[in-house]
Amino acid sequence: MQGLTIQEAAQTTGWSPRMLRYIERAGLLELSRSESGYRLYGPEQLQRLRTLRELLARLNFGLSELGFALRLRREPLLRAEVDAWFDAEPERPEHVDPDDWLRWEQDKHEALIAASHTTHMEIA
Amino acid sequence: MQGLTIQEAAQTTGWSPRMLRYIERAGLLELSRSESGYRLYGPEQLQRLRTLRELLARLNFGLSELGFALRLRREPLLRAEVDAWFDAEPERPEHVDPDDWLRWEQDKHEALIAASHTTHMEIA
DNA sequence: CAGACCTTACCAAAGAATTGTCAAGGTTTA
DNA sequence: TAAACCTTGACAATTCTTTGGTAAGGTCTG
Numbered sequence: 001m002q003g004l005t006i007q008e009a010a011q012t013t014g015w016s017p018r019m020l021r022y023i024e025r026a027g028l029l030e031l032s033r034s035e036s037g038y039r040l041y042g043p044e045q046l047q048r049l050r051t052l053r054e055l056l057a058r059l060n061f062g063l064s065e066l067g068f069a070l071r072l073r074r075e076p077l078l079r080a081e082v083d084a085w086f087d088a089e090p091e092r093p094e095h096v097d098p099d100d101w102l103r104w105e106q107d108k109h110e111a112l113i114a115a116s117h118t119t120h121m122e123i124a
Numbered sequence: 125m126q127g128l129t130i131q132e133a134a135q136t137t138g139w140s141p142r143m144l145r146y147i148e149r150a151g152l153l154e155l156s157r158s159e160s161g162y163r164l165y166g167p168e169q170l171q172r173l174r175t176l177r178e179l180l181a182r183l184n185f186g187l188s189e190l191g192f193a194l195r196l197r198r199e200p201l202l203r204a205e206v207d208a209w210f211d212a213e214p215e216r217p218e219h220v221d222p223d224d225w226l227r228w229e230q231d232k233h234e235a236l237i238a239a240s241h242t243t244h245m246e247i248a
Numbered sequence: 249c250a251g252a253c254c255t256t257a258c259c260a261a262a263g264a265a266t267t268g269t270c271a272a273g274g275t276t277t278a
Numbered sequence: 279t280a281a282a283c284c285t286t287g288a289c290a291a292t293t294c295t296t297t298g299g300t301a302a303g304g305t306c307t308g
Binding site for chain 2: 061088
Binding site: 140142143146158160161162186187188 | 294295296297298299304305306
């Protein structure tokens with residue numbers, strides 16, 4: 001039987017079994033199955049799961065967001081429409097006070113979603 | 125004073141004033157401001173707001189997801205890491221039962237997140 | 249100056265995503 | 279066969295996002 005069972009995989013990756021199923025369900029990891037339907041985690045899957053943990057923690061986003069990134073790669077139409085929306089007619093806003101981009105100390109949670117946009121735009 | 129005020133913009137776009145501020149805060153729309161700090165919505169902004177409504181409804185995703193798409197374009201590092209994760213060593217899973225991809229009638233909410241991956245993969 | 253706007257900040261209701269847990273039933277292994 | 283796994287499905291606690299208010303104070307217009 002090639003690969004670890006879900007419980008073993010959980011131990012070595014730090015995810016709970018519940019989450020491992022969730023991640024699979026979200027389309028973020030493909031698994032092989034044993035004859036009888038058991039999930040089988042190989043070295044590559046384990047590696048990806050560990051990397052995943054790191055990514056989410058380090059870059060500050062969640063599974064649903066990664067799920068959307070996946071949609072963007074799998075659905076060219078979606079990708080196109082989203083790109084189109086972003087690229088539409090920027091029409092220079094005249095009055096963009098640089099203050100607006102430093103005024104980053106505000107509402108408890110609205111700050112969070114906003115913060116994500118600057119997270120990796122260091123002082124530079 | 126070039127542009128509609130937030131209340132007027134709300135009326136013609138279908139968003140609430142609260143949401144218009146939220147959208148701006150999320151980095152999804154840049155606005156000019158009047159001398160005294162009032163948000164000014166020009167025709168382009170109004171158009172983008174209407175399009176946005178459509179997009180979200182039609183393609184079935186939310187502001188946070190679009191926010192993440194924005195991060196992906198603005199933060200090349202993030203983009204690179206996410207791409208790298210997706211592209212890592214696919215290691216063919218031997219046993220991918222096509223049933224797994226039709227067994228789409230399940231858990232009340234887990235079905236939803238999963239469904240997003242097939243939404244636009246018609247019968248074809 | 250009064251009324252009707254606007255601003256930001258905060259609190260909280262409603263919804264959705266995340267995560268645990270348990271039940272009913274099949275598999276593996278000692 | 280019994281213990282210790284696995285499967286899927288469901289319910290539910292927790293947490294995060296989305297959305298609406300409301301308060302305190304500034305602006306615009308009559």
